[in-house]
Each structure stands twice: as C-alpha cells, then as structure tokens.
Amino acid sequence: MKPSGQQQFRVPGRGSRIGARSVSFSFDGKAYEALEGDTLASALLANGVHLMGRSFKYHRPRGVLAAGVEESNALMQISRDSARTTPNVRASVQEVYDGLQAQSQNRFPTLNFDIGGINNLLSPFFAAGFYYKTFKWPAAAWDKIYEPFIRRAAGLGQAPAEEDPDRYSNRFAHCDVLIIGGGAAGLMAAKLATRKKQSIIICDENPQFGGWLLSDTDIRIDGKSGPDWAAEAVAELAAMDNVRLLNRTTGIGYFQQNMMVLNQRITEHQSKPAPDETRERMWQVRAGKIIIAQGAIERHMVFPDNDRPGIMQASAAQSFLNKYGVAVGSQIAVYTACDTAYAAAFDLAEEGVNIPIIVEHRTDIADDLLAQANELGIRVITGAVVEGTGGKLRINSVTFAKQNGNDRETIDVDALITSAGWTPSLHLYSQSRGKPQWDEDTQRFLPGESPQECVSIGACNGTDDLADIFAEAAKCTGSRATKHVIEDDVSTMGGLIGATGSSADKGKAFVDFQNDVTAKDIALAVREGMHSIEHVKRYTTNGMATDQGKLSNMHGLAIASKLLKKPIPAVGLTTFRPPYTPTTFGSFVGHSRGNLFDPTRQTPIHAWADENGAEFEPVSQWQRAWYFPRSGEDMHQAVDRECQTVRSVAGVFDASTLGKIEVVGPDAAAFMNIIYTNGWDKLKPGRAKYGIMCREDGFIYDDGVVGKLSNNRFHVTTTTGGAPRVLNHMEDYLQTEFPEMRVWLTSTSEQWATIAVQGPKAREIIEPLVNGADISNEKFPHMSVVECKVCGVAARLFRISFTGELGFEINVPADHGRAVWEAVWARAEPLGACAYGTEAMHVMRAEKGYIIVGQDTDGTVTPYDAGLSWAIAKAKPDFVGKRGLQRPDLMSEGRRQLVGLATKDPSKVLEEGAQIVADPTRPIPMKMIGFVTSSYWSGTLGKSIALALIEDGNNLIGKSLYAPMADEVIEVEVTGTVFYDTKGERLHG
C-alpha cells in the first residue's frame, strides 16, 4: 500500500471512468492528486479521506454516502476565484479538474475539530421541534439572544459575495421524443426510437452515458461489457442527425403539456474554461413524448450510529471501485437486506479487500450468493442486525448480533457498506402530476397512470431485469422487441424500509443525514400527533435537506407507518417538487441579466438629450429626459430655469414616449363614443380634444389628447405607461363587444417622434420649418391638428399645450426625429429658448391644474372627483364606465375631490403623499381626509403649489387644513386647482 495522501486506495486496472492523466486539487487547503475522470469524492477516497463534512444540526463528522446526486453529507464549497464560489456542491457529482479548490462547510475552526460539535452532546435537548417548545420567555430575549443564536447557526456553505461573472444561456427546443436518463433503458429506447425517424433528445445527468452499466463489471450484453455496450450505443446515436445527446444534463422539472426543463452543465468539470464559455444552459423542451428512465436510488440501512465517515451505500462502494478504481477501505463490513450489496462485496473481495462480515438482515437468501461468499472466504450472518458502530472521525468498529440479540460481536473495520434496497425515482413522474401507486409485494411506490404523454421505463418503473428493461424500451417506442443475450445480470432481490432492530427507540439511527433526523425524531413527531407524512416531514425536517429526501423519504414513511399502525399509502407520500436536483438561479435567469433584464426604451431624441447633459428618469420601460442641468445647477435650479424660460421665451420637450393609437374606420367616431367619456360626434376634422377613459367601474383609466385627422381617422394619444393596456382595452371592446363596428386600431407610438415646442415664441421657432399649413393663430387655433411637412418630412402638427402656454407638438416619423429636433433646436436656442424635461413639464402643468393620471388620480378616482365632469357626455346612452359611475359610493357626497392647496408659509413645499387632516390635535390614529398628489416649488409664481385629493374638497375652498409631518404641522388653505393664468389667455397667444 502507498503512503497516505498518494492515492493509496487506488486499485490499478479498475475504473471505467478514469483516465491515466493525473490532476491535482486541494481540500481544506491540503493538496491531493487524482486521476482525470474522478469525482471529488472518489479522489478523496482514493487518498483515504473519508471525513468530508459536518451535519447541519449536531455537527457530526460525516463522510460520503453515495456516488450520485443523492449525496447529502459530502457537500463542499468550490471556488475558482472570489466571485466564482459555489456552496453545497456534492463531492460525489463534482468532477475533479486540475487546480480545483474545495473547502468543507459548517465547521469552525476545522473539519477535524469543530466547536459546533458540542451540539451533538446537547442533542437530547435538540429533538425534533425543540424550538417550538422553548425560547419564549422572557419575550424580550427572543430578539436579543435566542433568535440571533438560531440564525447564526443557519446554513451550510457561504453565498457568493460578488456578482457572478459567468455566462448562462437558454434554449427552447422541440422534439418528438425526449428521454431522461441514458442508462441501459434510456439508451435502448433511443436506439429503437431513431428507427421511427423521430427527432430525439436524450440526456443524462452524468458525464458519460451508461448509468449503472458503468458500475457493474460482470454483466454482458450480446457478449459486450456494460461500458462497451453503452459506448457503442452512444456512438451509434451520435452519428444520427435526428438525435441530440446531452450529457451532464439533468431533467429538473416536468411542467404542463409535456414541457421538460433540462439543466446542462458545461464548464463545471473544466480546469480553465474559456472566459466567455457558457457555464450552464437551460433547455426548455416541448416533447411529443417523454420517456422517463431515471433509474432507482439505493437506500441506506437505518441503525444506531449509521452516520460515521466510512459508512456508505453498497452501490456507492461498487461505483467507486468499478468506475473510479477506488477501494473505499481495506476492512469493509457489509450490512444489507438486498442482494445487490453482495455484488459490491464480491467485486471488492476480488480486488483483495478484506470483507470480514456480511451482516444480512434477511433470514433467507439465495444459495448461490452464499456459495459465492463462501468461495471468496466471506462470512455471512443472516437474520442479523448492526447494533452500532465505533470511531470518531471515521468508523473503526461495527457491532452486530442476531435479531434476537444473541451472538453479539464487535469487529474492527475501516468501512461499512449498506443496502436496504432500491427506491424507484418517481420525481419526474410525480411532477407530471402522476399519482404513484403502492406495490405491496415489492414494498415500493411505482408509477401509475400517466396524465401526460409520458412513460416510465427501467428501474424507475420497478423493472430491474435487463431483459425486461429492453422489452419495455421496445414497447414504449412502438418497436418490435429485439433479441439480446444477457449474462450475469445482477439480482435486486430484497429490501427493507424503516429502521432496523430497536433503532426507533435507541441511539441515533439517522434517517436524514444532512438534517440530523433520526428514527427517534420521527417517533417523537408521531407521538406528538403528527399523523400525516407532511406533518412528520415539516416537524422533523426529514426529507427537506438538499437531497430533498432521495435517501430519507421512504424510511421516514415506513417508520411513521409502523408507529401509526397504518399502511404506508394511508400515511401518504410527500409530493415531489421541481427541481430534481438543486439548480443555479443563473440557469433559470439565463440571458435576462443586466441590460437584458428588461428592455430599456429610448426615444429617437434620447442621444441628443444625453449629449446635452440631461438627467433621465425611468417611466415604465422608458427613459425620459428629466431635466437639463447647466454647469453648477442642481435639479431645483435647473427646473426653475426651465420653467421660467418656457413661460418667458419657449422650451422644447421630447414627448415621444406618449402612446399613440390610430383609430380608423367608418365607425371610428362611434367607437370613440363608447371608449371615452366625452362625446366625439361634433369634433371636426382638423380639431383636437382632450379625452378621458374609464374602465367599466367608472374610475379614470387613462387620458390624452385626440386629434381628428379625417372623418374616419383619429390620432389618439395615451399616457406613456398606459399605451399597451389602453390598446388592449380598446381591442377587447372592439373585438368582443362591438365586433360589428368597422374600426381598426394600430399602435403608432413608435412611428412618431413627438417634439413639443411651448412658450410665447413657439410659433416663431417653428413657423419657418413648417410647410403646407398655415399655423397662424386664426387659421390654426388652440386644439388644432394638421398634416403637413416639417423640415420637409411628412408630419402631424398639433396646436396643443400641457404648459398653459402657446404650444405645438410636432410628430415626425421616428427615424427623422433627431434631425427635426436639431432643426427646431437650431431655431430655438438663438432665441433664448431651452430644452426642458419631465420635471419642468410636471411643474408647469400643475401650475395650470392639469392632472397626471396615475399621480393626481389613482384607481379610485372618478372623472367627477378629478374635476373633469365637463369631460363626461352625460347625454350619451352608453360609454364604458357610465353604469359604474352610478354606483352608490361613487355618487355619494363628500368623496375625495381634487383641489389646490396653498401653504400658509408660501416658501414651504409640501411633500407629495403628505396626508391632510382637519384637526391635527387629535390622537393617533388620526382621521385623514386626503393627501397631496402633486407638489412643487413654482419659480414663476414665487411660491409653493400643490394639488390634493380632499374629502368634500370642492366645498372646503378657502378653509384651512393641516399636513401633520413627522416634525411639524403645516397649515394649508384649500384653493382651486389653477394657480397660473387662471383665465387661460396665454394658450391663445
């Protein structure tokens, strides 16, 4: 044997998975050698390292249990660098690469000496659900002492502290047949399905296809060894156009209508992945048919102290030997209730490993197994139980006896392998909403009917014999059965669920290793009235660890069933939830990070605003120019300047984000009459009108100016954020309530760039740019629209104002938006005009009492409340919202109504959202009668202005009210909503 640390447990000549090249890695800072193809677990075992982790609650020393995804002890933190660090990686799955760095978790200061291990001594206190029973008194101690203590103990590994630099991707795929699992069953199904010329995807979670065939060295299929047969099948499939083979790819979730989600890991095994290589890819596969060939998972035996490092599944020991050429010990005892453990023992014995004892739980086993054991010099004791084990950081002895307690014996070992039989993997079947059926004969759940187009074959369907599996593969693909010569197939007879001996009463017999759930904990839960398996699970946390009960569920169920004296199906099976194995958030997110989290929409004029120093504000998906600070200006000063410039000279504003809808057809006006509260019959072509839209419930939904271009054509504008839902709302009425109307709706929001020019010099600025229209005050009064040319481009020009000043809005095709804007700017700037942003726009419209839907109204405000009763055509027989507006509460007196507020101290600017009360001296909870919707400093007026929704506001004009703030009470006077140019003369200037 080699010196320690030099792969002294490597078995030469064995190992279907490993190569000859050696790689180095480190574990807890110590360097080790491994072979290419090793997993982290096999590599550590090759070096004689069994202690790989600590348990969650008791901090018990733990070694690897499994050679696959069901591992729940050997979880490690793997780091490539400070950002690429991943907690809770299963050592049994992680492939070793050159330079891999692994750290053990949940221990302090070291894995060998962990202070948290004191919990193990206190474990009698920490029984299932203990925290529900204590830490309640004194109540104050909860926040200060108990809770911080509990929270500090949380978790296993460390979350990364930096943003993940790696790339993830997504792929939608469609195929005729999707096969999950590339073992014997899956590969055979794929081979047969290809003959039907169907498109096929077959995936396997492991690096290599072959499943159990890679771990079983005895079996011969048509004269070939398992690994050889699998390799040939893969080569055959890979050569076909209609087959996609995905290794390192796990079927993680079965969703509706045969959508299976696959997680493919691409770089996790690479020593130095290319910097922009995709780390993981999510496949969302819609398949005509899904063949589930997930296999089965071996159960451990539940007996006292069954968790010491060096104790593992028999199948794991067999895999470590046959896939990786690693003997998991030199003195290995076996504890089993299933034939498969014998194959593991025999393989190990054939390599010269000493197998001192097979402790067989069953009383009767097949003669040929006994004979072969005898031949290899292995002692078998039947009808026996393991009563306990010895050792601290690794098992060093095992104590066993006959089931009646006789013939107790303790022997020295350095490993113990166990098998309680196999649990078919029903995860994906269950996720497809299939109902697993209990099979009393074999004491296991099996797939029942399939509610979707799927079929389970092989070990996950309870079919263990290879010849039968091949027959199933033929049947599920609609193929004729093929003939095969199969030799030395392994027997899977036997099995046991639940605890052995008196473990449910004595000692710590672990059911769920990671969460430290023992058979006693389950008994306690049952004793306390937890009679549903869901209660048992939640009370004890059995099955809630990172393996999601792959090892523990059946044992927990059996223990509860026995104590409840109820058959297993009556106790219930917990539901399987996606994902099958833990899956990175990154692979779900895929491309949708950073810029691609959500589209960022920018107007055609955005770049100009950016170049001219604008600050931007996000409005739904849009970025809008907020204000244009000049050097030294803060937001306040910039906005003040912009407002005053507009009012005294003019300003240019990018209104392109406004929604625009073209409403066209012979019945367009009739349709507008339905959708808007206003009347549209009298509006003449060339004129525009402000429109209000409600939902059926009578609350304001959206607003905007509508221009009538011709008898059949309206140019409708909506709020920026409202555009998509307004169009949907209109389409809904048009298609489903008024399909007989000849009207068509088209979104033109992005066809047009919209440039607002507002202020006394607005006409002077644009007049020379306009061709084909007389825009004089007489010919083109306020609320007009004309199709003309601006800067030589076909344009829709509106005479319209949201500032209260003389104003125009120029709509030009978007690709010309910036050029036209620059032409306007070239005229505007020399005249002393400015570019202004949304904030100045907000101030100026508030000075005029123009509302912003969504700010001065919310979904509880009617047009009447908002002071817009003039916009309701009461004589119309019908419009959307007419009936809703007649409901008692909407007609009641004293509703909140939009009014203006003037602070008694004009320099005081109210906070938007500030609540208004009539009597601020009342105790809390204080009666609130309204709140401030908009509030600004008006530089033009030299005082603050505000709009507010106030109960019975219209009748309170002139009265004093109060805004109680955290540190003061602000007195206000209720006013009308128009603060500036109350007669509205400037509009017509």
Added chain:
Amino acid sequence: MAKANVATRDNPTSGNRLANASVSIESAPPASRISFRATPKGAKDFGKTLDLDLPVKPGQSTSKSTLSALWIGPDEWLIIDTKNPIDKLMPRRENANFCATDISHRNVAFIVSGNGAENTLCASCPRDLSLSAFPVGSASRTIFGKAEVVLLRTGKTSFRLECWRSFSPYVWDLLVDGAHDAHI
C-alpha cells in the same frame, strides 16, 4: 423653408453587424412598412393595387421582388417593401373595407442567417422554428425574450426579424447572446 438633414433614416441599431462561424446578424436597411387591416374584400382590392396577393392562410407570406406581405392576423397584414418609398405603397384613398397605416419607422429589422440562425432565435423565442414547423415563407408575430417581434423565414437558414424601434437595442443584445451558443 428650413430643411433638416433628413435624407437618411436613422435608428438605434443602424449598421449593427455581427458574424461568427455559425450565424450572421445584421441590421436591415430602412424599409417602407404598412400595417394593413382589412375585410377580405379590402385585402383582395389592395392585393390588386400592389400586384401581390395578400396571403390568406395563417402564418404565411407572399412576396415579389422587394415587396412582401405577411399574414399577421385574420384581418391584419404587415407589408414590407425594402426599396420603394412609402408613398408608392400607401393606398391613395381611404376605403371602408380597409385601413392602411404607415409604420415604416415603427419597426426595425434584423437579418439572421447561417446554419446557427435557428439556434440563435431559439435562445429567446419559445416557438418551434424547425423547418417542418416553420417552413420557408412562414411569418408570424411572436415573442422574443421580453419583446414582441415579427419573424419571417426567408430561407432555409435565414430569417428577417422585425421589432419596434425602441426595443431594437434589447433585441440586438439578445440576438448576440443567442449567437454565442448558435453552434450547439
């Protein structure tokens, strides 16, 4: 009358271009586009004007020279002309049987071509875009990531993808991300 420099059309992804071993993506030159809504009769009439029958079967397109007509919905077509100005396409007069709206500037197009074109699109589009499900000439409005797009398969390995102009930087970035994995 003052004139701005409006001779060229400009959009946020004008001139964008990317090619790798599997796929090439480029921003298409500006085009003229009409959102055409019509009754069956209106569609027939307009087909005569255009000298191109509008497709009547769901998901199909017709084309002739630089002009294509894409079936979008039962009363909706997207007319694209990659050469002629919009004035030449737009119907002269309004008609009770149809409605034509100029949306030339609303959309931006990308040409995605190469053996990896389908894979590039399938990174973000949930539709089955295999040749059998979406043969050459197929057209459809669909979803691409979080943006709505119109897809037209112009060849076995080439697609035209149209989106609204403010979505084009997002769609471009998403295409580039998809192109990265196009060889798989």
Added chain:
Amino acid sequence: MLVIHCPYCQADRPELEFANAGEAHIVRPDNMAEMTDAEFEKMFFVRQNPKGVNLERWRHIHGCGRFFNAIRHTVSDKFLKVYKAGESRPSDAEIAELMK
C-alpha cells in the same frame, strides 16, 4: 408554460404569446345604464371560478391579436376546446362530452 391552440392561427402556440382575459360569456347588455347595482356587481365582479371546467377568454396578444374563448379544466389545466369570439357558448352536454 401552456400550449394553446389559437383558433384563428389554427395552430398550437406557446403561452408566452397569449394573455388571459378572464371569464368568457359575460354579456355586456346594450342597456348598461339601466342595470341594477346587483346586476352590475354580477357582471363586473362575481366570477364562476370553477374547480373543473372553466370557460375563459384568451387573447393571442403577441400573435394574431385576436380574442377567443377556451374551455379548460382548472385542475389538470388541459384545454378541452377553443373557439372564436362571438361563437355561442357550448352546451353543457357538449362540455360533458369533451370531459370524457
């Protein structure tokens, strides 16, 4: 993600192209304004919300743009039938037949 057969496109399309639009066959009467409060409540707020067969509306919003009706089972989420807007509500007998 569901697969939904659009009766206008006459093809299966991914759910991401659609928007659910609530219960189907809620009639907006011509004489809306004369409804009682109770009738308005029923039309606007009260919903069948069945555990079983649901008659509902979808819009193929990122496809052909059409609203249409569907019969779907709310436990299995399976679609039993889709039909165009304006087509009359299938009879209970027809729905029972679809359930088989």
Added chain:
Amino acid sequence: MRNFNALNLAREALRGHKGWGQQWRNPEPKKSYDVIIVGAGGHGLGTAYYLAKEHGVKNIAVLEKGWLGGGNTGRNTTIIRSNYLYDESAGLYNHALNLWENLSQELNYNVMFSQRGVMMLAHNVHDVQSAQRHIHANRLNGVDNEWLTPQQAKDYCPPLNISKSSRYPVMGAALQRRGGVARHDAVAWGYARQASAMGVDIIQNCEVTGINRATSGEVTGVETTKGPIGAKQVGIVAAGHTSVLMEMAGVQMPLESYPLQALVSEPVKPVFPCVAMSNAVHAYISQSDKGELVIGAGTDSYLSYSQTGSMHILQHTLDAIIELYPMFNRMKMLRTWGGIVDVTPDRSPILAKTPVKGLYVNCGWGTGGFKATPGSANVFAHTIAKDEPHSINAGFTLERFRNGRLIDEAAAAAVAH
C-alpha cells in the same frame, strides 16, 4: 396538555422525550356543533381558538379536507407587515401585528416571529411618491414605516445592488422595522394545540361536500366525507377553495383562484438579514432560520386549482431577484412549490357575514393572508360570535362590490404617467 418550556424540555431530554403527548386530538366528528369552521389553516384554527377563548363558545369543530396547516398556511413566504395605506387595511393588519408580537407566549408555542424588518424598494419617481404616501398615512395611523435612502437601504440589507447603472436603480425604500417573518407551520400547530386543549374538535381528512340549509334559508350544517354534521353557524375559511364551498350554499363570490409559486434556495450561512420586496422589479426575498433564501413573486395569469405553476413565472421571479441581488446568481434553487390563492376584485379580503343566515366567510387574501392570520382569526371569531363584524373588519364586506366602496390598495398604487 404539557406546558412547553425549557424546564420541561430538559426534563424530557433526560428520558428520551417519552412524556410528550399529542399536540392535538384526532377525534371523530360529533353529530353536531354550535360552530363549524371549514378549513384548518392558520385563519380557521385561529378562529376556533378565539371563539373558544374570547367568546366562550364551547362546541366547535374545524373540518379539514387534507391535513391541518396544509394549504396556504404551509405554502407561503411568511412575510408579516402592516404598512398598508388605507385605514381599513392598516387597522386590520396592525391588529394582526400586535397579536403576532405576543403570539408565542399566548399560544405557549414558539412561532418564531422574527421582527427583522420589511423593506419595500422604490425604483422610480412614482414608487417614491407612493412610498411617501404610505409613510405619511402610516404615521397618522400609528403604524411604523420609515424612508431609507439607497445607501441606508444598502446598510440595512447589504446584498442589495444600489448601483445607479442597474436596469432598475434603487431610489430608496420604505422600511417597517416591526415587520418580519414567522415559522408558518408553527402558527397552525400552535393554534391547533390550544384550540384542541379547549375542546375544539379538529377533524382532518374530512372534506365538506355540501352545505345544508333549512327551508327558511339558514344554515343547519354540512355534508362531509365523514357524513353529515349539524351546526348553527358555519364559517368558511378555505382560501382558494372558497368559491367552490360557497357555491354549495348558493352564493356566488367575487373571487378568482390563481396558482402562486414560491421557491427556496439551498441553505447558506446568514447573508440576508431582512425581508425585501419590490413591486417594480417584482419579487420578494428573505432568509429562513435554516439558511434558505425564501423567494416569491406573482401568480400565474389564469385560474387554476392545480398547485403547480409555469416555468416562466419562476424565471421572471429569479430574473428580478438577480437584478436586485446579482451575487445570488450561483445560488441553487432547492425546491419550488405552488399554492392556490383567492383574489377579490380589489385584492382586499372579505371577512364578513353572507346573505345566508349562519354562514360567514373569510377569504380573498390573495398573496398576503399569512401576515393577517391572528388578526383575521380574532375579528372573524368576533363576527361569528356576535353575528356582526368587529369595527376592525366592518369595511371588509361582500356588499362593497355592490355599492362600490372598495378597499383597493393596488389601485391606490396605480402605475401610469
């Protein structure tokens, strides 16, 4: 019933915990009861508890078609807060919060209410305005809620990305320090244990299949899978299944049931100290005492009773989480699950009498029912016992959908511009 305390726990530790009895009885149903509560979730069990404790009702049964606490009580993300805008909501949820603060002691069952603070992020000017409106209203209603700058938000929640260049930059946050999380199962179990001790029969695996009424209209009992059971009063507290049950009494409800998904990550060492939610970037997150990141977001868009949701909802939820906390991209999803939530048109609950005499309903909590559990149960018990609502739930009527007097928190947070 043994008292749950450290001394008894220590005593039991020495003898293998053999002395603990059943936390609740599992009786067969009697022929009739004074009050039957349908639904043994937190709200239903709590209702029974308060009926027995505060109103002296002796003869109560809680019927549950599955196992107690198995519905939304055991399927939610356990967030507790009361910083609602409207007086009605603030009153109801703050009543609940006050009860939460003493619930472990009251029930002699540690529900692990952890007041780690609930932070609601603002990402645009509209969010800021809305948050300020809440803060001001909360202050005058006696509900704690305070404004944090982006840096203060980051200090309170270090994983938060407050970079100005992110797609949805954080412009600030509203923080309710009294808010937090609790151990959801323990709430159901704690109420069940005390209710059972006071004589309430909790009958699991007993599905209600009909509601019996006298010819004069009033409720006389229910039909169940365990036979008919008489009752003078019946309270329906069945979340997503309310429509189905109320239909049995001939009452059609303004409710729709949607699948709501949540997920947890693998457990990691403490990294996320509070609860954080965002409406604009739609997702919420906290870290459980086991170390799992607990994450939720919106519902699917269609009615469903299937308790499973769509892949793209999970994706959008995680997109949002990674936008806000990019460091979690390599974390792994451990488990996802779905519940069925019942949603009213104004997204506020109904806690009220019904048109049927003797029939009461507590429903419509949407995605936010857990936080209200003790308050809802407490006032619903009052409503049944007195046959009239408590002042706190007086506004949460069924009639509001007729007269238009809605309590629409979501509409108040309208998004437009």
